[in-house]
Amino acid sequence: MKQYSHILFDLDGTLTDPKEGIINSIQYALNKYGIQKENHELLHFIGPPLHKSFQEIFETEEKAFEAVDVYREYFSTKGKFENLLYKGISELLENLNKNNKTLFVATSKPTIFAEQILHHFNIHHHFKAVIGSNLDGTRTEKKDIIQEVINQLPTINKQEMIMIGDRKFDVIGAKHFGIDTISVLYGYGSLEELQLENPTYIVDEVSDLKKLLVRDLNKFK
16 A cells, blocks of 8 residues: 655645635725726636736736735735635644655745745644745745755655645646645635646545545555
C-alpha cells in the first residue's frame, strides 16, 4: 500500500471555505468600477490566480491587476476573516502530524494572507511551511508554488508527495512534476471539472482524507 510522507494542501476550498470574504471583496472592487454582478456569477474566482479571473471582466491585464489592488483594500482588513474552517480539518491535521506526515500549504493566495488565516484558525503550527503567491503578482501559478515546495525538499522522492485541492489547477500543477493528487468535492470544483484532469484520487468529505492518507488508499482507487 502506497504511503505519502509529505502532503501539500491547497487553502481555499480545501482547508477553509472562503466564499463570503472573497465574494464580498470582489463585489467591493466591482462596485468601485460601477459593475454589478450576482454573487453566484463570481464563484469561479475561488481557486485560480485572482488577476486572471478579473481579466475576464476587464479588457487589459493592467486593469485586472488594478482591480486586484482594490479587492485587497477590503480583503486585507475584513475579507480574509469572513471565512470558515471546514468541519474536521483541525482533527485531520492533528492526526496526520501524529502519524509523522510533513504538511505544507500550497496556495495561489498571497503567502502573507494565507499565514494570517492559518493563525486565525489556530492551525498554522501543523505546517512545515506556507507557500503562496507574492503580492506583486508573481508566483501565482500552482506549478510555480509546488516548485518552491520541492526546492525546500531536495532529498525527498516525489513519489512520497501528494497534492490535495478542490480545483483543476491543483491537479494540473502537481502533474507537471509527476506528483499524485487528491481532489476534494466539498470545495468549489465540480466532479466534471476534476474528472477531466484525472486526479489520482477523488474524495467527497474531509473524513475521507483521513481514511485515505492514514488507512486504506485502495478504497479510493
